[in-house]
Amino acid sequence: MTSEWLKRDGAVVENPGDEVAWHYGDPLREQRRLAGEGAVVDRGDRRILTVTGAERLTWLHSLTTQHLTALEAGRGTELLVLSPNGHVEHHANVFDDGETTWLDTEAADGDGLRGYLERMRFFTPVEIADVTADWALVTYTGDDSLTEPDRLPVPEAKFAAGTLPPRPSVIYHGESTTSGGFRRRTDQLGIATVDMLVPRVESASVPERSGLPVSGRWAFDVLRIPAERPVVGVDTDHRTIPHEAAALLACAVHLDKGCYRGQETVARVHHLGKPPRRLVSLHLDGSEEHPPAVGADVKAGPRTAGRVGTAGRHYEDGMVALALLRRNVADDPETVYDVEGSRARR
Template sequence: MTVVTIEDLEPGSPDAGVPAHFGDPMREQRLLETGVGLVDRSNRAVIAVPGVERASWLHTLTTQHLSGLSAGEGSELLVLSPNGHIEQHALIAEDGTTAWLDTEPGAGAGLLRYLEMMRFFTQVEPRDASAEMAVLSLVGPGAAELFPDLAEPRVGAVPGAKFAAGSVPAQATSRYAVRAFEGGLARRVPLGVDLLVPRSDAPAVTERLGVARAGLWAYEAIRVARRLPRLGWETDHRTLPAEAGFLAAGVHLDKGCYRGQETVARVHHLGRPPRRLVLLHLDGVATDHPPAQGSAVELDGRAVGFVGTAVRHHELGMIALAVVKRNVADDARLSVGESAAAIDPE
C-alpha cells in the first residue's frame, strides 16, 4: 500500500505525523462520502481530566453546559479569552471516571496550561495523555452501521437574538453518544465515529476493524464540504464563536458565567457578528493548487477576509472555508490570489 504522509507533501504542517493519502485521494473522498473509511488522526492532542469535580469544574471554565455530564456522553467546548475570542476548542468524552478532551495538533499544551492554572483547590488532576491515547476516525455513512448502539449526534438549534431566559435546555448543546471500545472509547460525531484508543494498540485496532484506509486529505475535503470549522484554520487571534461556525455545537448561550461570556452574549443579542464563515467555490483556471491557509479574500482589490482550509473536492472542485466580513454579499465577485471565488449561499 502506498502511504504518503502530510510531511512528505507539506513540510512544517501542523498536521505532520499522519498519512495524507494512500495513493488516490479522490477515491478516498468517495469512500468517505458513500461508505466508511478509517482515518488516522493520531496527531491530535489528548488531555485526561480525572477527579470527582471534573464536570462542574469544566462547566465553569468553558462555553459548554457540562454540569450534568455523565458516563457515555460527549460534546464540544471552547475556551475563550476575556474578550470573547476563541483560544481553544476540544471534543470531550466521559467514561465515568475521566473526561477525555481531544484537540488540534499542537494545541494541547495551551489547553493543559489553562486547565492547570484554573485548578485552585478543585478535585481534578488534568494531564497530557497524548502519549497514552490516539484518535482514529471512522468517517462516512457506514460508520453508524459498525456502531449501531451509538445514538445519532444531536446538535441543538441556535436560539434567536433576545431569546427568553430559561428557554435553552440546561444540557450540552451538542450531545455525542460514547461507549467503551478496545480499552478506550468510541464517540459518535457528525462525520462518523471517533475512536480514542491506547496508542500502543492503534495498529492492532486498525487491523481488527478491517476498514479501508483513507488519508487526512480526504477527511479535510469532507469536513470543508460540510462547513465544519477547525481551530487554527478557520480562526485567527480575534475570532468570535459566532463568526466561525462554533456557536451551535460548542456554546451554551444561557448558562452561568465563564470567561468571555459577556462578549458572546452581546454579539448574539445584537445579532451582528463582525464576520461570518462561508464556503467558497474557486474557479481553478489560473492555478490548480488550493490557496494556502490565511490567503486574503479580496473584493475589488480590498481584503475582506481570509481563507481557512482550501481543498480539491472530488465533485465540487476547488473549494475553501473562509471567514469574511459580515457585509460581503453572497453574490459578491471575490478573488483569492489568481482564482475567482464565489460564495455558496447554502
C-alpha cells in the same frame, strides 16, 4: 510521535515531520470512500488530555462555554475556552466515561489548553494529564450503529432566560470500549462519523480489524469544508468570536449559561448585534492547479474581504475553501471573489 500508519504502502506526508499521512496515493478516491461506503482516518496527531476527580465536570463547566454539569457517562460534546474579550482561544472535543473526562484537541493547541487548565485548577481536587503517548484517535465513517447527535437549536436573539435545557448544546452518543477508550458519534463531516480512542499500540491495526480502507488527512480536511467545520487556529484567527463560525456556536456554546470567561461578549453579540465576520465555504473556479495557502487574502473588488483557511480539491465540487469574510460581504450571495488569481463564489 511518528505513527505506524506512515509505514503503509503509498503513505505520503504533506510536510517533513508530520505525524499522520496526508494521503495514501489517491486522495480523491480516499475522499469518495470516506464520504460513501466508509473509510478510516489516522488522527493520531491530536493531543489527548484527561481530567479526573469528582468535581471535574463542575470545574470544566465553570471555565468553558459548554454546559457540562449534566453530561452523562458515555456521552460526548464540544467546548471552547474564550479570552476575556470573547475571542476563541481553545477548542476540544469531550467524552466522559463516568470517571474520566477525555479532551482531544489539535496538536498545536495541546500545550496551550493544558497550560490554561493547570493555571485554573487552584484548589479544585482535579488532576490533569497529557496521555497522548498512550492513546490515539482514529475517525471512521460508514457506521450508523450509534445514535446520531442530539443538538439543541440555536435560539433567536433576546430569547427568554431559562428556555434552553440545562444540558450540553450537542450530545454525542457513545460508549466506553473494552480497551479503556471510547467510541463517540459526532457526524462532523455531515455524514455518520465516529471517533474512536484506542491504545496507541493498537492504532495501526484498526483498518484490518474494522475491514475499512484507509484515507488520509487530506480527504478528511476537504470534507470538512462543505460542512463548514473549522479547525481553530487554521480557519480562525486571534480575533474570532464563536458567532463567526456557526458550527462552533451550535456545537460548543450553550447560550443560556453564564459565569465563564468571555460570556459577556457571547451574550451581547447574540442579543444585540451581529458578528463582524462569517466563516463560509467557497467554490473556486479551478484556474489554479494548487489550492490557496492558509491565510491567503480573499478580495471582493479592490478590497480585502477576508482570509482563507482550509482549502483543497473536493472529489465532486472541485476546488473549495473555507474563508473568514466580512459579514456585509459574505451576506451577498452574488459577490464574486478573487483568491490568489482564482475566481470564487459562495
